[in-house]
Amino acid sequence: MEAFKKLDSTAASLQVANIDTDQIIPARFLKTPRSTNHGEFLFHDIRRDASGELDPNFILNTPENKGTQILVADTNFGCGSSRESAVYALFDAGIRCVIAPSFGDIFYNNSIKNGLLPIELDRNIIEDIWQILKTANNTNIEVDLENQTIHLPNGQNFDFQIDPFRKQTLIEGLDDIDLTLKYRQLIEDHETNNAAERPWTATVY
Amino acid sequence: MPQTLFEKIWSRHVIVEREDGTCLLSIDRHLCHEGSFHAFDKLERENRVIRRPDLTIGIADHYVSTKAPELGNEEHELRVPIEKLTANTKKAGIQLYGIGTPEQGIVHVTGPEQGLTLPGIILVCGDSHTATHGALGCLAFGIGASEVAHVLATQTLWQEKPKTMRINIDGELATGVVAKDIILHLISVIGANGATGYMIEYAGSTVKNLSVEGRMTMCNMSIEAGGRAGMIAPDEKTFKYLKDRKHSPKNGNWDLAVTDWKTLFSDADAVFDKEVNIKASDIAPSLTWGNSPEEALPVTGKIPDPKNESDMSRREALEFTLQYMGLNPGTSLKDIEVDRVFIGSCTNSRIEDLRAAAEIARGRITQVPAIVVPGSAMIKKQAEDEGLAQIFIDAGFDWRATGCSMCVGMNGDLTPPGERCASTSNRNFKGRQGPGSRTHLMSPAMAAAAAIMGRITDIRELEPVDL
Structure with a gap:
C-alpha cells in the first residue's frame, strides 16, 4: 500500500450531502478487476449529461481541477454500499484525501486500507473551506498527517483527529495482515478457549 | 459492572x-x-x-x-x-x-x-x-x-x-x-x-x-x-x-x-x-420520495416544497432531487403513478413478506410490470407449496428465481432510465436500480398495492375484492 505522509495539492469542493458509493462508482463497474484503472468510473453517471458527454459544470470536469488530489465534500460522504471499488475509483483518479463533516463507516475504513486519507472536520469549518476555495488566489491545501493539520490557502490551519492505529498504517503504508499474523499464537489460543467454552461456534457443523 | x-x-x-x-x-x-x-x-x-x-x-x-x-x-x-x-x-x-x-x-x-x-x-x-x-x-x-x-x-x-x-x-x-x-x-x-x-x-x-x-x-x-x-x-x-x-x-x-x-x-x-425513543403509534404506512432513505413520509403525505427550505444549499439539493425524481412540490404521494414494481431483496423477500404481498395480490390484477423475487430457493419452494406463487402468477406478477435482482442493478434486472419503481428494497439512491431509475421504498404489501393500482396506494384504503 502507498504510504501517506504529506500532501500539497489543489482542492475541489463537492457541496452535495449523502454522496453514496453508488454515485462514486455505479454497480455495473464492480466486476472490474483491481488491475484495471478505475479512474474513468469515478462519479461516472453524475459527471455526465444525458447524452453521455462530460458535464462541464461538474466540479471535477473543470480545467482548474484537473489533477486535483483533494476533495472537500459534504456530510455522510461514501455512505451506502461497502464496495471498495469506490475508493479504487477515487484513488485511480488521483484523489488522495477527502475532507468532509462525516463519512460512511465502511468507506472510511476502506479508504485507510488503500492509502487514501479521510479527514473529518466540523461542518462549519467545511463551509469556511468551501468559501476560501471560492475566493482565494489559489486552491492549494497542504495536508500533514504526522502533525494532523491542514493548511489552507488563506493561511489558516486546522487540526484533525485520526485514531493512532489508522494513522500508523497510513504513514507506514502498512499491510495490517502482516501485523496481525504476528499475533498468530494469541489468535490460536483464543480459538482454543472459545471452542471449549462455546463448542457450537468453533466450526460450521 | x-x-x-x-x-x-x-x-x-x-x-x-x-x-x-x-x-x-x-x-x-x-x-x-x-x-x-x-x-x-x-x-x-x-x-x-x-x-x-x-x-x-x-x-x-x-x-x-x-x-x-x-x-x-x-x-x-x-x-x-x-x-x-x-x-x-x-x-x-x-x-x-x-x-x-x-x-x-x-x-x-x-x-x-x-x-x-x-x-x-x-x-x-x-x-x-x-x-x-x-x-x-x-x-x-x-x-x-x-x-x-x-x-x-x-x-x-x-x-x-x-x-x-x-x-x-x-x-x-x-x-x-x-x-x-x-x-x-x-x-x-x-x-x-x-x-x-x-x-x-x-x-x-x-x-x-x-x-x-x-x-x-x-x-x-x-x-x-x-x-x-x-x-x-x-x-x-x-x-x-x-x-x-x-x-x-x-x-x-x-x-x-x-x-x-x-x-x-x-x-x-x-x-x-x-x-432514541420512538412511539409505535406515530408510525403510518410509509414510503420514500427522494434519493436518500431519510426522505420518507407517511403515505398520506405530500412532496415537500423547496420554497419552505431556508438553507440555500438544502433548497438547491431538494430542487435537484425533485428534478431527478420527476416530482412536483405539493403532490400527494397517493397521486404518484409507478411504472413497475419490485418485491424482493435482503430487506423484504422472506416468506412473511411474500404472504403479505400475496394477501394484497389475491384476486386482483396488476396494472404495471411487477416481479416477485424470493429471498432463497427454500422460500421459493415454500411459497410455491403454500400457493402464494400461484396467487402472484394469477395476478400478473412475474414469479422469479432467487437473487439480489433489482435491488443492486448488476445482474440484468433493472429499472429503465426515467421509470419509477415501487420497491421493497433498501436504497433509493440515484441510479441504484439502473442509470436514471427512480425508486420509492416501501413495504411488500404497499408495493403489491402499487402494482395493482398502478400508483402509490394506501393499503388501508384498498377496496376489498370478491374471491
Whole structure:
C-alpha cells in the first residue's frame, strides 16, 4: 500500500450531502478487476449529461481541477454500499484525501486500507473551506498527517483527529495482515478457549 | 459492572486490545458472495493462505440471473463473477451454496435460514446489509474487500470500538404498519447519518412483538441510518426460529447454546452513549420520495416544497432531487403513478413478506410490470407449496428465481432510465436500480398495492375484492 505522509495539492469542493458509493462508482463497474484503472468510473453517471458527454459544470470536469488530489465534500460522504471499488475509483483518479463533516463507516475504513486519507472536520469549518476555495488566489491545501493539520490557502490551519492505529498504517503504508499474523499464537489460543467454552461456534457443523 | 448486549458479545471476541483502544477481534462466521473476488485476488497476489476455510461460506446472489439462474446469467460478462466465486471457494476448500443448490439465496436471507447466523457470534460479510443478521442477537457488520482479505487470511479483524445507541420503540402498531414502516420512519427521524459511528440495539415492546423476519427487516436497514450494525436481544422467538436449522447447534450443544444465549441481553442499568425513543403509534404506512432513505413520509403525505427550505444549499439539493425524481412540490404521494414494481431483496423477500404481498395480490390484477423475487430457493419452494406463487402468477406478477435482482442493478434486472419503481428494497439512491431509475421504498404489501393500482396506494384504503 502507498504510504501517506504529506500532501500539497489543489482542492475541489463537492457541496452535495449523502454522496453514496453508488454515485462514486455505479454497480455495473464492480466486476472490474483491481488491475484495471478505475479512474474513468469515478462519479461516472453524475459527471455526465444525458447524452453521455462530460458535464462541464461538474466540479471535477473543470480545467482548474484537473489533477486535483483533494476533495472537500459534504456530510455522510461514501455512505451506502461497502464496495471498495469506490475508493479504487477515487484513488485511480488521483484523489488522495477527502475532507468532509462525516463519512460512511465502511468507506472510511476502506479508504485507510488503500492509502487514501479521510479527514473529518466540523461542518462549519467545511463551509469556511468551501468559501476560501471560492475566493482565494489559489486552491492549494497542504495536508500533514504526522502533525494532523491542514493548511489552507488563506493561511489558516486546522487540526484533525485520526485514531493512532489508522494513522500508523497510513504513514507506514502498512499491510495490517502482516501485523496481525504476528499475533498468530494469541489468535490460536483464543480459538482454543472459545471452542471449549462455546463448542457450537468453533466450526460450521 | 452492567453491560450492554453489544459489550457482552464484543468482549468475548477480543484477542488483543491496543493502548489506543483498537481491538483485534476473532470472527466466528464469514459469508462471501461474488464481490469477494477482489479479496481472493489480493490474497493470490500476496501469496497468502486462507487460515480457516471452515468458517467461511460462499453464496451466489449479486450477479445471479433471476430469469435463467441455471446459466448463472445469460450475459457472459455477468457470469464471470459467479464463476470466480465457484473457482475461488473450490480452491480454498470453502463450502459454496452456488446456483442450483437448495440452500442458495440472498446471503442475508440464507445465513439465518441455514443456521449459520447464531446469537452471540461475530459474523461479517463484504456487504453493507450484513447488519440483517443482528436480528438474531449477534454482532454482524459489513466490511470492504481489504477487510474480507484480512478475515480470510487471519479469521480476525482490527476494529475501533463503536459507540452504542439504543433505539426504544414502544406501543402497538396501527393496522397496516409493519417492520419496513418502522425503519423508514426511524431513518426519517434520526437521518441517514443519525447512527454513523454507532452500534444500534433495537429494543422496546414493539420490537419484542415483531417476528424474527420483521426484526431482520429492521436490522437490515441500520446502515441506511449510518449504523454499521444493528442488533436485537435473542429471545424464545429467536431460539424457536433457529431450532433444527441445517447448521444450528445439535444434540447436547443445542441446550448448551440456549443456556448461553439467554445471558445475551443488555443489563437493566447498562449505559448507552445515546438513546432514541420512538412511539409505535406515530408510525403510518410509509414510503420514500427522494434519493436518500431519510426522505420518507407517511403515505398520506405530500412532496415537500423547496420554497419552505431556508438553507440555500438544502433548497438547491431538494430542487435537484425533485428534478431527478420527476416530482412536483405539493403532490400527494397517493397521486404518484409507478411504472413497475419490485418485491424482493435482503430487506423484504422472506416468506412473511411474500404472504403479505400475496394477501394484497389475491384476486386482483396488476396494472404495471411487477416481479416477485424470493429471498432463497427454500422460500421459493415454500411459497410455491403454500400457493402464494400461484396467487402472484394469477395476478400478473412475474414469479422469479432467487437473487439480489433489482435491488443492486448488476445482474440484468433493472429499472429503465426515467421509470419509477415501487420497491421493497433498501436504497433509493440515484441510479441504484439502473442509470436514471427512480425508486420509492416501501413495504411488500404497499408495493403489491402499487402494482395493482398502478400508483402509490394506501393499503388501508384498498377496496376489498370478491374471491
